[in-house]
Amino acid sequence: MRLKEPTPKKTPAGPHYVRDPITSGSHFVLRGDSRKLHFRKQFDLVLTSPPFFHPSRRDPRHGYTPSTRNVLEYSAYVAAVLARAAKTLGSNGFLCVLKTDLWFQGKHIPIAYPIVEECCRHNVNLISHWIWQRRAHFSPYSPAFTHILLLSPKSGRRPSVPDVIYQPNATLHFQEPQIFATLIRLLTEEGATILDPFVGTGAVVEAAENTGRLAVGIEISDTQFRLAQRRLQEVANVVFGELDDCQRSVK
Ligand SMILES: C[S@@+](CC[C@H](N)C(=O)[O-])C[C@H]1O[C@@H](n2cnc3c(N)ncnc32)[C@H](O)[C@@H]1O
Numbered sequence: 138m139r140l141k142e143p144t145p146k147k148t149p150a151g152p153h154y155v156r157d158p159i160t161s162g163s164h165f166v167l168r169g170d171s172r173k174l175h176f177r178k179q180f181d182l183v184l185t186s187p188p189f190f191h192p193s194r195r196d197p198r199h200g201y202t203p204s205t206r207n208v209l210e211y212s213a214y215v216a217a218v219l220a221r222a223a224k225t226l227g228s229n230g231f232l233c234v235l236k237t238d239l240w241f242q243g244k245h246i247p248i249a250y251p252i253v254e255e256c257c258r259h260n261v262n263l264i265s266h267w268i269w270q271r272r273a274h275f276s277p278y279s280p281a282f283t284h285i286l287l288l289s290p291k292s293g294r295r296p297s298v299p300d301v302i303y304q305p306n307a308t309l310h311f312q313e314p315q316i317f318a319t320l321i322r323l324l325t326e327e328g329a330t331i332l333d334p335f336v337g338t339g340a341v342v343e344a345a346e347n348t349g350r351l352a353v354g355i356e357i358s359d360t361q362f363r364l365a366q367r368r369l370q371e372v373a374n375v376v377f378g379e380l381d382d383c384q385r386s387v388k
Contacts, residue, residue, distance in 0.1 A: 164342050164372065165353045168362045169380025171218045171334035174355060176225040176384065181329035183222045183232040184317060184341050187215040190248055191278065192241055200337055200361040208251050216255030222334045223261045223290040232261065232288040233320055235269070237279045249284035256288055264289045269316060285320070317344035325350060339365035346372050355380055 189199035190211045203214040223232055236249040253263050265287035317340055321331065327349045333341040336354025338361055345352035346369075356362045362377075369375045 161376070162351070162374065164345060164351055164369075164375040165383065166336060166339060166342060166362065166365050166369065166375060166377050167353065167355050167380040167383055168357075168359070168378070169355055170357050171355045171380075172221065174218075174221055174225070174334060174380065174384070176332070176353070178225060178227050179330060180225045180332040180353075181227060181230050181325050182321070182331045183219070183226060183230070183234075183334065184320060184324075184331050185219075185222070185233075185333045185335045186235040186337070187218075187252065187335050191239065192246070194278070197360070200356070200358040208246065208248060209255075212248075212251035212255040215252050216259055216261070218334050219252075219256055219288070220259030220261050220290075222332055223259075223288070225332055226290065230289075231264070231324060232286075233324060234286040234288060235283055235316070236286065237283045240278050240280060245280065249286060253286060253288070261288050261290050263287070314340035314344035314347065317341050318348050321345060321348045321350055336365060337361045339368045342369055342375065343372070346375075 188202040188211075189196060190202060190208065192206055192208075203211055219232055219234065226232070234249075234252070236252060238248050239246040256262070263286060267285040267287070269283040269285050270281060321329075321344055325331070329350045331341060331345050331350055331352040333352060333354040336342065336356045339354055342352040342354050342365070354365065356365060366377055
């Protein structure tokens with residue numbers, strides 16, 4: 138059964154609302170649909186964890202998810218957003234995507250690889266593949282390993298970090314936003330700009346703040362957007378607004 142797609146509600150822009158997020162020196166969390174995003178080439182990293190997928194389970198805590206049955210349809214949805222996000226990357230930019238596969242009826246259902254295959258159709262290719270071993274295994278339907286996919290719209294480019302990151306046992310368990318902060322430090326310099334097209338409750342924005350980078354996050358679900366507002370209430374330089382308003386000036 139297909140979930141009804143939420144229509145983001147309009148809110149008036151706040152007093153410090155600036156149209157071009159990155160030049161403003163603030164983080165931005167924008168309500169809207171990332172399938173329509175079209176910022177100019179200004180980001181150093183796209184860092185994101187795509188929506189939840191399960192063949193039969195709907196869980197509103199995970200925000201909006203495009204399809205609850207068909208992994209190929211789901212992958213095409215995610216890859217379309219990632220391909221659009223890739224167009225916002227500057228010349229040295231990468232996409233870094235975190236995705237956990239699924240346990241379903243005793244079987245391991247791959248979800249990360251179908252996303253990679255769909256990305257290839259958009260000429261966004263896998264350049265590195267890391268594994269994040271999550272020690273605290275809290276979910277009955279996801280394995281304890283998360284794929285960390287490094288993708289690039291340019292072939293033959295690899296980040297200058299090793300394929301296998303060794304971390305002693307004591308540090309293997311990261312909670313968001315710590316895993317995002319680790320990846321931000323590995324993949325970008327201080328002051329870099331980061332885009333999260335599936336920002337959810339805003340962990341990537343929090344990680345960007347904690348590591349001295351600037352982030353723009355986009356979220357389609359009103360509920361998740363409100364959770365991001367709550368999570369980021371202590372962060373001084375974050376602006377909440379509408380994707381449509383923000384993009385009008387950069388068409
Ligand atoms: C796995 S969650 C992200 C979790 C995130 N790291 C956090 O800090 O909560 C994926 C999010 O993508 C959102 N989403 C799904 N489709 C979207 C779209 N087309 N545009 C923007 N957000 C979308 C979902 O509502 C969900 O909140």
